[in-house]
Amino acid sequence: MSSIPGLLDNVDSQSHSATWKGKILPVMLAGSLGLVLLYCAAFAETPALHNVAHDARHSAGFPCH
């Protein structure tokens, strides 16, 4: 499977296993953590979360109400 040219060159050039442990896994974990935070602050419809984050959602341009 060839990846998109030039997009992840450094991933292709190193050993797959080392890159997976060294880079992809930490990035996936950190990225997921970010998505959880963003979901709670910007998307969750739980009334309490919505009310706490109401002004933040409106200010940052997230769909609200």
Next chain:
Amino acid sequence: MAGMFNLAAFKRIVSAAAMAGVLAGLLFTVVQQIQVSRIILNAEVYEDAAAAQSAHVHSSAENEHHEHEAWQPTNGVERTLFTALANISLAVGFGLLLGSGICLRGEASDWRAGLLWGLAGYVVFFVAPSLGLPPEVPGTEAAPLADRQLWWLITVVMTATGLSLLIFARTWQVKILGAALLGVPHLIGAPQPQVHASAAPIELAHAFIYATAIANTVFWLTLGSLTGFFYKKFA
């Protein structure tokens, strides 16, 4: 798990995102309190007036329903503090995504490189969705929330993918594909309400768009440069 997982790389992204997110989130709160929040409070006066008017017309059963509304922070210090908390959550969340991007690219990072990542974040998470769904004051008629959230998500994913291809791809064919992806969400079009209406006057809606554009520019450029700065510092 030891030896299986590069804990140092994970810690580096998280520490940089936490530092940058807290600082940028606090700065965003200050800018927001100066201009954006005033417009929200102003619009809520109109929203409440419109709600009170319609409550007169509707049955008492619906009025009763109103009294069971969920807890919300009271206006003033409490509301500002909870808003600051939400802003910081957003900022750290966005910071984690920027840090992940910086780590994945694996190039030398400093505040200048971070500034460019912040600019990309501003385009992906604010400008692109705002083209179809401009930031709205409370009390504005809008399409169902789930539809708007879905379009927002599609737009962000396509803009992020398109921009990455446009910037990082080596061949012009792939760059063109990236540029084309940027336009797709806007060809689909954002979900619109059946009737465009707002409790607040149109001037307030316009002022809100300018105020949020400025606040988010400041926020993203700060978040990006700080993430780049701390990512280098925590190497």
